[in-house]
Amino acid sequence: MRRYTLPLTILCVLLALPILAQTSRKTDSKRATQMQMANAPQDNTQPVAIRGGKLLTITHGVIDNGTVVMENGKITAVGPSASVKIPGNARVIDANGMTVYPGLIDSETNMGLIEVEADQMTTDLVEISDEIMPHMHVADAFHAESERIPVVRVNGITNVIVAPGSADTLPGQSAFAQLDGRDRDEMLMIKDIALPLNFGPEQRRRGGGPGAGGGGRGGETRYPSTRMGLAAQLRQTFLDAQDYAQRQANPQSSSADGQESARSGGRGGRNGAGGNKRDLKLEALLPYLQGKKPVVVAAHDSADIETVMNLAKEFNLKVILNHVTHSQEILDEIASWKVPVIVGPIYDAPRPNERYDSVYSLPGELAKRGVKIAFASYRVEHNRNLPYAAGYAVAFGLPYEEALKALTINPAEMWGVADQLGSLDVGKTANVVVANGDPLDVKTDVKEVFIRGRQIPMENRQTRLRDQYGGSNLPGVGK
Amino acid sequence: MSDALLPRRGLAIAAILLLSVACVLAQNPAAPPQSSANSGPANDVVIKGGTVLTVTHGKIENGSVYIHNGKIAAVGATVNAPANAQVIDATGKFVMPGIIDSHSHLALDSDVNEATSPVTPAMKMIDAFENTAKGLYHALAGGVTSLLLLHGSANMIGGEAVVIKNKFGLSRDQMLFPNAPRSIKFASGENPKRVYGSRNQLPSTRMGNFEVQRAALQEAKDYMREWDDYNAKVQRGEKDARPPKKDLKLEQLADILRGKLLVQIHCYRADEFLTEMAIAKEFGYKVRAFHHALEMYKVADKVAAEGVGIATFADWWGYKYEAWDAIPWNAVMSMRKGVKVAIKSDSNDYVRRLNQEAAKTMRYGGATEEEALKMITLNAAWIIGVDDRVGSLDVGKDADITIWDKHPLSSYARVEKVLIDGDVYFDSSLPGYGLTKWKNAPMSDSQGEGDDEGVVAEEVR
Numbered sequence: 001m002r003r004y005t006l007p008l009t010i011l012c013v014l015l016a017l018p019i020l021a022q023t024s025r026k027t028d029s030k031r032a033t034q035m036q037m038a039n040a041p042q043d044n045t046q047p048v049a050i051r052g053g054k055l056l057t058i059t060h061g062v063i064d065n066g067t068v069v070m071e072n073g074k075i076t077a078v079g080p081s082a083s084v085k086i087p088g089n090a091r092v093i094d095a096n097g098m099t100v101y102p103g104l105i106d107s108e109t110n111m112g113l114i115e116v117e118a119d120q121m122t123t124d125l126v127e128i129s130d131e132i133m134p135h136m137h138v139a140d141a142f143h144a145e146s147e148r149i150p151v152v153r154v155n156g157i158t159n160v161i162v163a164p165g166s167a168d169t170l171p172g173q174s175a176f177a178q179l180d181g182r183d184r185d186e187m188l189m190i191k192d193i194a195l196p197l198n199f200g201p202e203q204r205r206r207g208g209g210p211g212a213g214g215g216g217r218g219g220e221t222r223y224p225s226t227r228m229g230l231a232a233q234l235r236q237t238f239l240d241a242q243d244y245a246q247r248q249a250n251p252q253s254s255s256a257d258g259q260e261s262a263r264s265g266g267r268g269g270r271n272g273a274g275g276n277k278r279d280l281k282l283e284a285l286l287p288y289l290q291g292k293k294p295v296v297v298a299a300h301d302s303a304d305i306e307t308v309m310n311l312a313k314e315f316n317l318k319v320i321l322n323h324v325t326h327s328q329e330i331l332d333e334i335a336s337w338k339v340p341v342i343v344g345p346i347y348d349a350p351r352p353n354e355r356y357d358s359v360y361s362l363p364g365e366l367a368k369r370g371v372k373i374a375f376a377s378y379r380v381e382h383n384r385n386l387p388y389a390a391g392y393a394v395a396f397g398l399p400y401e402e403a404l405k406a407l408t409i410n411p412a413e414m415w416g417v418a419d420q421l422g423s424l425d426v427g428k429t430a431n432v433v434v435a436n437g438d439p440l441d442v443k444t445d446v447k448e449v450f451i452r453g454r455q456i457p458m459e460n461r462q463t464r465l466r467d468q469y470g471g472s473n474l475p476g477v478g479k
Numbered sequence: 480m481s482d483a484l485l486p487r488r489g490l491a492i493a494a495i496l497l498l499s500v501a502c503v504l505a506q507n508p509a510a511p512p513q514s515s516a517n518s519g520p521a522n523d524v525v526i527k528g529g530t531v532l533t534v535t536h537g538k539i540e541n542g543s544v545y546i547h548n549g550k551i552a553a554v555g556a557t558v559n560a561p562a563n564a565q566v567i568d569a570t571g572k573f574v575m576p577g578i579i580d581s582h583s584h585l586a587l588d589s590d591v592n593e594a595t596s597p598v599t600p601a602m603k604m605i606d607a608f609e610n611t612a613k614g615l616y617h618a619l620a621g622g623v624t625s626l627l628l629l630h631g632s633a634n635m636i637g638g639e640a641v642v643i644k645n646k647f648g649l650s651r652d653q654m655l656f657p658n659a660p661r662s663i664k665f666a667s668g669e670n671p672k673r674v675y676g677s678r679n680q681l682p683s684t685r686m687g688n689f690e691v692q693r694a695a696l697q698e699a700k701d702y703m704r705e706w707d708d709y710n711a712k713v714q715r716g717e718k719d720a721r722p723p724k725k726d727l728k729l730e731q732l733a734d735i736l737r738g739k740l741l742v743q744i745h746c747y748r749a750d751e752f753l754t755e756m757a758i759a760k761e762f763g764y765k766v767r768a769f770h771h772a773l774e775m776y777k778v779a780d781k782v783a784a785e786g787v788g789i790a791t792f793a794d795w796w797g798y799k800y801e802a803w804d805a806i807p808w809n810a811v812m813s814m815r816k817g818v819k820v821a822i823k824s825d826s827n828d829y830v831r832r833l834n835q836e837a838a839k840t841m842r843y844g845g846a847t848e849e850e851a852l853k854m855i856t857l858n859a860a861w862i863i864g865v866d867d868r869v870g871s872l873d874v875g876k877d878a879d880i881t882i883w884d885k886h887p888l889s890s891y892a893r894v895e896k897v898l899i900d901g902d903v904y905f906d907s908s909l910p911g912y913g914l915t916k917w918k919n920a921p922m923s924d925s926q927g928e929g930d931d932e933g934v935v936a937e938e939v940r
Binding site: 115116117118119147148151347349350351352355356357380381382384385388391392394395396440441442443444445462463465466469470471474475476477 | 613669798815832
C-alpha cells in the first residue's frame with residue numbers, strides 16, 4: 001500500500017495540473033480585464049465634448065459642424081460648434097470629418113443568452129418543456145460578461161432587447177439592456193419589459209426537432225400540434241389569468257371553474273379552494289392583460305398575423321408586431337391597427353411566388369403607410385450588423401431618415417425609454433457614437449462609443465486576437 | 480418512410496405543384512411576356528456610359544464594354560462596336576463582372592450530405608442539382624453569375640462539386656459551366672466529429688478524422704498500383720492478365736492523387752490547415768483552397784507558401800468552438816501574407832449580397848476597392864479554376880456582367896441587370912420576377928438550410 005503513495009501523489013499532481021493551468025489562465029484574463037479597465041477612463045465625471053462632427057440628432061435634423069457635450073452620464077449640450085459652450089474642464093474629442101449619432105437600439109437579440117451556439121451548455125435560450133412560460137425571465141439568465149457584448153457594442157449598438165428563443169408561444173419576458181456596466185444589474189435597465197407571443201409553425205409540437213416545424217425534441221408529437229391547438233391554448237391561458245386576477249382580488253368568490261379551466265389546457269391555474277394561492281405563471285401575465293406592458297406578437301404570415309391580432313384585440317393587449325415577413329397583402333390593415341412593427345429580418349427568403357425584393361422592401365412599404373418601424377438583428381452571430389439591414393432597406397425604398405429613426409428614436413418610443421435614449425438631445429443618457437462615415441454603410445468604421453458618458457474601450461476578444469497575430473498595423477486599426 | 484406512404488406523398492407533391500402554379504398565376508398577373516425566352520443573345524451588345532469596375536485594371540469612368548458573341552470584345556473609355564449593336568445605357572450606373580460564389584449548397588434540395596459514410600467521393604452534386612430552386616433566382620438578383628455547388632461537410636471526403644452558370648430559367652444541363660475543372664469537397668473538424676461521433680462511429684475525434692482520410696488515400700494508392708500492374712502485364716502481352724474491378728469510389732480518390740480534382744477543404748482551425756497540407760504532401764496532391772478557414776490569419780504565411788487559397792466569411796463567428804477565434808480582419812490579414820482570398824456565402828441568404836460582405840474587408844483591414852471586388856470575382860474564379868474565363872472585365876472573357884444603380888461596395892447598391900454570356904437573365908425594371916428566361920413554372924421551394932452547418936445539424940438531430 002505504502003509504496004503506491006508516491007506514484008499516487010504524482011498522479012494527483014498530474015491530474016491537478018490542468019486545473020491549476022486553467023486557474024492561472026483565468027487569473028491572467030482577469031488581469032487583462034482589469035488592465036483594460038484601468039486604461040479606459042474609470043468613470044464619466046469629467047465632462048467630454050465631441051467637437052466638429054456631423055451630428056445626426058434624429059429629432060432636430062443634421063448639424064454639419066456640431067458639438068455634443070456630455071457630463072455625469074447625460075448629454076448637456078448639442079448644437080452648432082459655434083454656439084455650444086464647452087466647459088473649461090472638459091476633455092475635447094476632435095470629431096472633424098466624423099459622423100456623430102446616438103447609440104443604436106436593437107429591438108430583438110438573444111444577447112447574453114448564447115455564447116457558443118453549438119454548445120448547449122453555453123445557451124439559455126428557451127424552456128421547451130411547455131409552450132406557456134410567461135414566468136421565465138431572461139433577466140435570470142443574462143450573462144453580463146459574455147464575450148459577445150464587447151464585439152457588438154464597438155459597432156455603435158448601445159442598447160438591446162434581450163428576448164428568449166421563439167420555440168414557445170409564450171417563452172418568457174424580455175429585458176432591455178445597456179451594453180456597459182459592471183454587472184447584470186447595472187446593464188439591465190428594465191427587467192421584464194415585454195412578453196413575446198410567437199404564433200406560427202415553429203411553435204407546434206410536432207416532433208422532429210427544431211427546423212422540422214416543431215419545438216418538440218426527440219420526435220415527440222403532442223398538444224398543441226396545430227395552429228388550432230396553439231390558439232385554443234393561448235385563449236384558455238388568458239382566460240385562466242383573468243379568472244385568477246379576479247379571484248386574487250376577491251378571495252371569497254370561489255368559482256367552481258377555477259380547477260376546471262386548469263385541467264382543460266391552461267396548465268397554469270393550480271388555484272386552491274381559497275383561490276388566493278399564488279400562481280407565478282398566471283401572475284406573470286397580469287401586467288400584459290391589463291395593457292400595462294407590451295406584448296410582442298411575432299408572426300410571419302398574414303393569416304397568422306390576423307389570427308393572433310384578433311386574439312390580442314379580444315384581450316386588449318398592447319401590441320408590438322414582430323416580423324410580418326410575408327404579409328404584403330395586408331399592409332394597409334396592419335397600418336390601420338396603429339401598432340409599431342419590428343420588421344424583419346429583411347433577409348428572410350421570399351416565397352416562390354414572391355418577387356426577390358418583397359421582403360427587402362417591407363420596411364419602406366410600412367413606413368410609407370405611417371407605421372412606426374424598428375429594426376432588429378435577431379441572430380446572435382450577426383448582432384453587430386444591425387445597421388446594415390436598415391441601409392439595405394433604404395436601397396429598397398425606405399427613406400434614409402426613417403431608417404435612422406428605426407434604429408434610434410422609434411425603438412426608444414416603442415420600449416418606453418424615449419425620455420432617456422434615441423436622439424442627441426439635452427437631458428438624455430449620453431450614449432453617443434463617433435464613426436468615420438454613414439452609420440448604415442458597411443464600410444464605415446466606428447471610432448468611439450460612449451455609454452452613459454463612459455468612453456468604451458474599443459477592444460474585445462477579436463481585436464486582441466488580431467493584435468496578437470500581427471494585425472495591429474493594418475490601416476484603420478487603432479486611432 | 481414506408482413504401483405505402485409513397486403514393487400519397489406523390490399526390491401531395493402534385494397538389495403542392497398545382498397550388499404553386501395557381502399562386503404564381505394569381506400573384507403575378509404582370510409577369511413579363513416571354514417573347515425573349517427562346518431568342519439567343521444579340522451578337523453585338525454595348526454597355527455604355529457607366530463606371531466600369533474591371534477588377535484587373537482599375538476603374539473606367541464613363542466607360543464602355545463591347546460584347547461580341549457572348550464574349551467581352553473590348554473594354555475602355557471608348558470601344559469600336561458595330562453601329563447596329565444593341566445598346567444598354569449604363570449612364571450613372573456601375574458595371575462589374577458577375578459575382579462568383581466559391582462555396583454554395585444552393586439548389587441541392589436536402590441532398591447536401593451523403594452522411595452515411597465518412598468517405599463518399601463517388602457522390603456527384605450534379606445528380607442533386609435542382610435548376611428551378613428559387614434560391615438561384617434570389618442569387619441572380621444579387622448579381623451572382625457562377626457558383627461552386629459543394630457537397631456538405633459531414634464527411635472527410637464528400638463528393639464532386641458541380642459548377643454552374645446561373646442562367647435561371649434554362650434547363651439543368653444548359654446551366655452547367657462548360658468544361659469547368661472538377662472539384663472535390665473535403666471536410667474536417669467538428670462536423671464529421673459530430674455526425675459520426677453521435678453514432679458512436681469513427682471518426683469522433685480529429686485523430687479519427689485524419690486517419691480516415693489517410694486510410695482512404697492509401698487505399699486509392701493500392702488501387703492505382705493494381706491498375707499499374709495490370710497495365711504493365713498487358714503491355715508485356717501477358718495473356719492471363721485480368722483487370723482489377725473498376726471501383727467508382729477508388730477511381731475518384733485516385734483522381735485526387737492524379738491531380739485531376741481540385742481539393743476544396745472545409746476546415747476552421749490553424750492546426751487543421753497544417754495537418755491537411757502535410758497529408759497532401761505525404762500523398763502527393765495539392766490543396767486548392769481551405770473553405771471557412773476562419774483561423775487562417777494565424778498561419779497565413781505558411782499556407783501562402785504552398786499556393787493554397789481560402790474561401791472565407793467576412794465576419795461570421797462564434798457559432799461553434801472552431802469558429803470562436805474568428806476575426807473580421809482574417810481576410811485582409813491573410814491576403815497581406817500572400818494568400819489568395821475569396822469571400823463566399825455558404826448561405827442561401829448571404830449569396831444575395833456578397834457585394835456587401837466584400838465591402839466589409841475595406842473596413843476591416845483596409846482592402847482597396849479592387850482587392851475587395853476580387854474576393855467575390857476573380858479570386859473566387861481562381862478557387863473554382865475558371866479564372867481564365869470569368870471574374871474580370873477583360874477582353875476574351877465570358878460576358879458575365881452585372882449593372883448596379885450605385886457603387887456595389889456599399890449598403891445601398893441594387894442590381895439592375897445581369898448578363899451571362901452576353902445575354903440578359905435578370906432586369907429589375909421588368910415587372911413580376913424581373914426574369915427574362917423564366918417560363919413562370921413553379922419555382923422549387925426546397926427548405927434545405929443551404930449551409931454546411933444547418934444541413935449537418937439537421938442530419939444529426
